[in-house]
Amino acid sequence: MIVHPDEDSLVGSVAARFITKLVDLLAENDEAHVVLTGGGMGGQTQRAIRDSSARDTVDWTRVHFWWGDERFLPAGDPERNDVQAREALLDALPTPAANVHPFPASDEIEDLDEAAAAYADQLLLAAPEGRKYPRFDITFLGVGPDGHIASLFPDRDGYRNADKTVVAVREAPKPPPNRLSLTLPAINSSDRIWMVLSGSDKAPALGLALAGASANEVPVAGVQGRKRTVFFVDKKAAADVPESLIASSY
Numbered sequence: 001m002i003v004h005p006d007e008d009s010l011v012g013s014v015a016a017r018f019i020t021k022l023v024d025l026l027a028e029n030d031e032a033h034v035v036l037t038g039g040g041m042g043g044q045t046q047r048a049i050r051d052s053s054a055r056d057t058v059d060w061t062r063v064h065f066w067w068g069d070e071r072f073l074p075a076g077d078p079e080r081n082d083v084q085a086r087e088a089l090l091d092a093l094p095t096p097a098a099n100v101h102p103f104p105a106s107d108e109i110e111d112l113d114e115a116a117a118a119y120a121d122q123l124l125l126a127a128p129e130g131r132k133y134p135r136f137d138i139t140f141l142g143v144g145p146d147g148h149i150a151s152l153f154p155d156r157d158g159y160r161n162a163d164k165t166v167v168a169v170r171e172a173p174k175p176p177p178n179r180l181s182l183t184l185p186a187i188n189s190s191d192r193i194w195m196v197l198s199g200s201d202k203a204p205a206l207g208l209a210l211a212g213a214s215a216n217e218v219p220v221a222g223v224q225g226r227k228r229t230v231f232f233v234d235k236k237a238a239a240d241v242p243e244s245l246i247a248s249s250y
């Protein structure tokens, strides 16, 4: 857990760390796969990456972008996570369009379940032999006040089904009601999961997750990357975090 005094220093430091990590990953591998999130902190982090003076140290042509979830809306809708990410970051990068992998839009595939299956197919196409999804290097997640991550909300079925990589989400408590999301196993297949959250409304969810709440009640409690899982938070979000956990899990 890394605690920053305020939002600006939080997103600035996550952006710097992301750029450094990508440079290292691309020195070792031909490509890197990054999973983006929607929400306020996702957008702010993306803008901080775009505006970083170190941005051009990354060979962005070898980076692939995926999303952890999407709001099921028509292509180009300003509420879509991919539209927000293009505006905040991707449009400023030389990444080829073929490396950007948004979820289907509701005017491309009308049926939500078919759209979920289509994204699962896209993941499979990019997967190494015998796997269902690419090797995700870094997955960003925001966390809702109810502890949701991506579009995995509390007390719902189907998120932990290891056979599935993508789920159709209906009647989501956060608008819009129809969404698409990676499942928890797909998220947890990522080498690194970086959760970025700020504000006192997030403190109870973070406190519960760290106190051992079930992933069913507080989905963020089920997040566990293969190599590292880090919470990047501001002081307000860390209000209910025991002192002993701060920085020690980093």
Ligand SMILES: O=C(O)[C@H](O)[C@@H](O)[C@H](O)[C@H](O)COP(=O)(O)O
Pocket (backbone or CB within 6 Å): 037, 038, 039, 040, 041, 042, 069, 070, 071, 081, 141, 142, 143, 144, 148, 149, 150, 151, 174
């Ligand atoms: O589509 C979305 O809205 C998200 O992917 C969602 O999971 C978001 O990351 C959290 O709700 C946190 O959002 P904030 O950072 O705005 O609190």
